[in-house]
Amino acid sequence: MINTEIVIVGAGPAGLCAAIEACRYGSEVILIDENQSPGGQLFKQIHKFFGSQDHNAGIRGFRIGQKLLEECHELHIQVMLNTTVWGIFEGNQLAAINSDKSFLINPDKIILTTGASENSFAFPGWTLPGVMGAGAVQTMMNIHRVLPGKNVLMVGSGNVGLIVAYQLLQAGAKLKAVIEASSNIGGYMVHGAKLLRAGVPILTSHTIIRASGNDEVEKAIVSALDDKWKPLPGSEKEFDVDLICIAVGLSPQINLCKMAGCKFKYVKELGGHIPVYNREMETTIPGLYIAGDLSGIAEASTAMEEGKLAGLSAAKSLGYISEPEFRKQSVTIYKRLENLRM
Numbered sequence: 001m002i003n004t005e006i007v008i009v010g011a012g013p014a015g016l017c018a019a020i021e022a023c024r025y026g027s028e029v030i031l032i033d034e035n036q037s038p039g040g041q042l043f044k045q046i047h048k049f050f051g052s053q054d055h056n057a058g059i060r061g062f063r064i065g066q067k068l069l070e071e072c073h074e075l076h077i078q079v080m081l082n083t084t085v086w087g088i089f090e091g092n093q094l095a096a097i098n099s100d101k102s103f104l105i106n107p108d109k110i111i112l113t114t115g116a117s118e119n120s121f122a123f124p125g126w127t128l129p130g131v132m133g134a135g136a137v138q139t140m141m142n143i144h145r146v147l148p149g150k151n152v153l154m155v156g157s158g159n160v161g162l163i164v165a166y167q168l169l170q171a172g173a174k175l176k177a178v179i180e181a182s183s184n185i186g187g188y189m190v191h192g193a194k195l196l197r198a199g200v201p202i203l204t205s206h207t208i209i210r211a212s213g214n215d216e217v218e219k220a221i222v223s224a225l226d227d228k229w230k231p232l233p234g235s236e237k238e239f240d241v242d243l244i245c246i247a248v249g250l251s252p253q254i255n256l257c258k259m260a261g262c263k264f265k266y267v268k269e270l271g272g273h274i275p276v277y278n279r280e281m282e283t284t285i286p287g288l289y290i291a292g293d294l295s296g297i298a299e300a301s302t303a304m305e306e307g308k309l310a311g312l313s314a315a316k317s318l319g320y321i322s323e324p325e326f327r328k329q330s331v332t333i334y335k336r337l338e339n340l341r342m
Helices: 013-024 040-044 061-074 134-143 159-170 189-197 255-260 300-317 323-341
Strands: 002-009 029-032 078-080 083-089 093-098 101-112 116-118 131-133 151-155 174-180 202-204 206-212 219-224 237-240 243-246 250-252 264-267 272-275 288-290
Touching: 002 013, 002 300, 013 029, 013 040, 013 061, 013 101, 013 300, 040 061, 040 134, 083 255, 101 300, 116 134, 131 134, 134 159, 134 243, 151 159, 151 206, 151 237, 159 174, 159 189, 159 243, 174 206, 174 219, 174 237, 189 202, 250 272, 255 288, 288 300, 300 323
Parallel strands: 002 029, 002 101, 029 078, 101 288, 131 243, 151 174, 151 243, 174 202
Antiparallel strands: 083 093, 093 101, 116 250, 206 219, 219 237, 264 272
16 A cells, blocks of 8 residues: 555646646655656657747647656656556545556545547558557657658548648658548648648548558548538549558546546537536546546647646645645636637
8 A cells, every 4th residue: 555645647748747736835746657658748749839938839849748857856756657547446545556566555635647548430441450540650650760651641630630640741751641521620720731831632521431451551542521421422532551540539538537436528629528627627526636638638738737737736735835825826827728728
């Protein structure tokens, strides 16, 4: 049994910021992640952030991750890697496993920053080698320096699809097209414009019909869609590809919140079912806080601000921050979150 004041599950941007804020005010913090290294999605993000200086504009994602890790080291935050939290029980007790060792953690407060999982998209041929999610493609390229394909079709034009498509170009792949079922691209036009300038066609109102190949993907057939989202006969296009990259959205990783008994609400724009939480990021289970994509799919900058708020809130509930100080710090965070969400 491990006793501590605050346990944070997930060492991505939200979890790192939550740990830093809580520890900065004196809280005892344990930060847990199932991966070999902390940082989450930040270390896949080789592009520069944009927006305001408050939101790390002009800084590449992995540089932001390095900065947050340095702050964690300076604060001597205990980080448990290769550790999976597999259960949460009455009284907010956690069960975890590291290698072949299982153990219980008994914290005063919990902050869940478990992120999101990629949505899948089924079509004939989708199980062929060479069909993979954008997150996997980004991990192979930007973490392991492996180009997973040379001729690529990108399915989905949200920010993830557009950014990963451009990073594939930078890595030497040829983008045959980006297709999008909606009549408009889903991501920021600043990302789409880079692809258009590079000569990559973005086909809106299009979907993939099937993939074909013997032992791996060799061709992708796409079709235009009518105003009822049905394939238009005779509009099929065929692309010679060895990689079909799927970027059709994310869903919050709500498993632990479900085990804890949190109440949920469905918000389509935020990725589906999300835990109900208050202005301090506390769920309907007292002492259980959330932040990042678990509270609704958004950008890394939003995750970091929510992590800060959750860390401050947990520390305040333990008596480390006075109410006036908390209000002062939280007002600034609320303003930044409002700007980001707009």
